[in-house]
Amino acid sequence: MIHVEGLTVSFSGLEAVRDVSFTVAPGECLAIVGESGSGKSVTARALVGLAGDRAEVTSRGFTFDGADLSKLTETGWRGVRGRRIGLILQDALVSLDPLRTVGAEVAETLRTHHVVEPSQRPARVLELLAEAGIPDPEQRAGQHPHELSGGLRQRALIASVVAAGPSLLVADEPTTALDATVQVQILELLGRLKREGAALLLISHDLAAVARLADRVAVMYAGRFVEEGPAEELLAAPAHPYTRALIAAVPAAHAKGTRLSAPVQEPSVTGPALPARIAALLTGYESACPYVSRCALADQRCREEDPSPTPVGERRVRCHHHDRRLPDLPPISLGETRAPGPVLLSVENVTKRFGARTAVDDVSLELRAGETLGVVGESGSGKTTVARIALGLLDPDAGTVRLDGEPWSGIPDRLRRARRRRIQAIYQDPLGSFDPRHTAGQIIGEAVALPRRVRKARVAELLDQVGLPATLHTRRPLEMSGGQRQRVAIARALATGPEVLVCDEPVSALDVSIQAQILDLLATLQRDLAVAVLFISHDLGVIHHVSDRIAVMKDGRVVESGATAEVFGSPKEPYTKELLAAVPTLATERSPR
């Protein structure tokens, strides 16, 4: 078992991990949950001695199966890493050598750590691949990573990590890049390894995803465990305001109109969790609670005194006010239910082929004024192609698209140009959709069709509308946080005064709490501007939260569609049922708070 006491990791004086302690026993799973920059990945890497040359790692106690790891040299680490502690990384496509077959990858672990006799290696490789749930291992062993699907790749990576039989597995976001149904399978595989006696340390940004596997959960914020304890207890009655915000931010459990994030007073601090020293500089207090700038309960005491861990039930919580109720989030009042308006965008029997592959196969969709149509499907289901066809950026091979009754597909681009202002897009990757040389002001200004002297005022107005300070207009894309970028993207889309917004995975790349803010913003804007939204996502939870109606896509076809409650309540297609079963839900349906 691994025991860590007072682990601190700092990079040139900035503490990324502060005074973190935990123990993971064989057959147990500890999940460390936190947003980008919270220090969870640094913690994972420190456990395998890979924190890097620039990192200064200190601890009061760092033992693994009774051996002291804190004084280990690089050579010493090599005997531990892989052999006794296995590290599973997020993206198997990056973590596996593209030039080697997956069989060779697994064999290398066996060779490096002298696990079996050389003559038995090939047989053992096949055994390991089969144990990791890879069908047809004889054939797969000879294939390269790019020939495998994401799920199989992740399985192969896990097979290579467990080959030497490590008693501790450290998994850093092992399912993040995967489709929901595949995520479930990978988590099940990890669960089996756990039951077979491995200690499992799971790192994730997604509380809901790890909930089904973790015995204990540690919520990390600004380098510390702010709340740590048994998973069930923590999920059922979260004590720290940050844990509570994280749970409230999971869209799956909340119907349309529920607010997911607390209204933020100061948009400039909606970025990621800041290292404590920087947060202290911003708030002006040396020893403030690091969460103070985002906390609804913060008072003078929180600004002056950093809370130390307090026992609450079986848990330890770092908060002065863990026993106080958080103010309820005001719902986003959607107004009275409007009757569906006229059809604004209609996609009729559209088919699109890329070479021999049919990306979109006879798809029909209708979007009415003011409503949200959710399109959900896994990667490769053709959702993005549908979005590009709807936007008039790609012409379908067959079928037609109409915008407000007029033909929108199959006409020269010249004729579309003037009407493009009526249909706008928000993309998954705002960074890629911004000219890297332009500032936020220029990016939004380009979409504002106004003379130069009034343009600036309009840009400021749009920035305000999406909850950004007007001073942000001089920033370039790289100088903004992910949430700020997506807000700028929304401002640009709104600048033309569109009637239809096509959102292609607008929140997939964001942390849960930022995702919650963006979803709330979109809901508010839709209410105020009565814009129709075509919302595309792989995340059923998000789709459920935002949509009035839903279309489920698989292999380029719409397999099921209907009103949100209908599709979620009584799914007819087996595929929809499978998708729904894979939605990570928290065991907290009982009460929102």
Add this chain to the structure above:
Amino acid sequence: MSAIPISFPGAGLRTPRWATVFAWLALLPILVAAVAPELLTSASPILINPLHALLPPGGDHWFGTDQLGRDLFTRVVHGARPSLLLGLGATVLAVVAGSLLGVLAALGGRVTDQVVGRALDVLLSLPQLLLALLVITVLGGGVANVVIAIALAFTPGYARMVRTEAMVVRRSGYVEAARGLGLPPTVLVARHVLPNAVGPLLVLATVGFGTALIAGSGLSFLGFGVQPPAPEWGAMLSEGRDFLGDAWWLGLFPGAAITITVVAVNVLGRAAQRRYTRRTV
């Protein structure tokens, strides 16, 4: 989502600050010499004084004198402008031509791309200096022709690069986003494709400038560029060649001027390149 800057790749390759400072310090007098040579010397670069021929460096003549008794320091100072202009002119011409060809190939459709691409392949298959010599053989010598010859030799490389960049930019999310805003193709090219495709090239061109300067001096050395008695570093090397056994300074000082300029511009170009990538990647 869990990417953490544990180490910074390429951090060790950064141009150290002292190198940039040094490069500026070395380049400054050369720039002054090119812009206003009178500030550094009042003597005439072409005044012949046979009585003082081939004097070694000393108090009256810092860099010594050449075989016709001309002050070598004065000639090196006055040689800065034509030498730099050769390199600069050729680089500017090559960058402009290369950008146009590159963007044309990237955006002009498959046939244009094939035609431009194959033509560039032919030019690229010849060594740059040989290609320049070929052009001069056809066009004849003289400063203008040397500039054209060097520019032509450097254009294919730049065009290739701009084409690749423009292809990437054309398919980028931000060009699609701008198209989605309803902007016409001309605006897309002028506002997004061109600046983003040519930007990296401008940085590279500072490095290319050094190479062009060497090529210019090389051609002058061979007697094609700046004609004697006008001072130019390459031409000066050429003139001094016959006396090198007796007067080492004839080779050292013009040669050093070329070397220092090229190295300094290269160092600054690399530094600018790093700044540019940091800002946009």
